Amino acid sequence: MRTGDVVQIFHILKEAAKNWQDETVGNITRDPFWVLIGGILSHRTQDRTTHKVVQRLRKFIRAPEDLLAFSEEDLARLIYPVGFYREKAKRLQSIARMLLEEHEGKVPDREEELLRLPGVGRKTANLVLSLAFGKPAICVDTHVHRITNRLGLVSTRTPEETERALQRILPQDLWGKVNHLLVLFGQNVCLPRNPRCHMCPIASFCERRGLPRKA
DSSP: OOOHHHHHHHHHHHHHHHGGOOOGGGGOOOOHHHHHHHHHTTTTTTTTHHHHHHHHHTOOSHHHHHHHOOOOOHHHHHTTTTHHHHHHHHHHHHHHHHHHHHHHHHHOOHHHHTTSSSTHHHHHHHHIIIIIIIOOOOOHHHHHHHHHHHHHHHOOOOHHHHHHHHHHHHHHHHHHHHHHHHHHHHTTTTTTTSOOOGGGGGGGGGGGTTTTOOO
């Protein structure tokens, strides 16, 4: 696929996204602390659930020290029903301690420092860098990995391979937009199962275009 086609795909998605329901953390806030929390909560959890839990948490928590004011058990109840909520409660408190002890309570804006935080992998680190700090980084979650392979933009087996492949083919000014647009696209149109190909605005670019589509 040509670079011009890739740019056109994201331009079309940007226009189409204005009419889609947005259940991303970025629709709530771009504060680094909350983007980090949202990234942790989103692991093995549906977007809608993460969105609701982040909104609930914001009523009780404003800073890392507030996470430590709860017992681990009470924090786990507060973030339920995200997946692995007990483990994530422990992880959030470990992150809070590290932020207070090593970063003066602030979320770092460097990849290597983010990756040192408990439970933070490349997906969450890149989400914080791109969404909260506006730095060039591509956050590859399940939506991005699935859709870019389905479209034929990449042919990869892991999110890490997808990230590297997208870095090669995408202009850097698009890196920060990839996750938000493809997550919305994946939530509203390009579903994991039974994608709504009949309402897809970029169907003509898709490798699935020869398959039967629902009326």
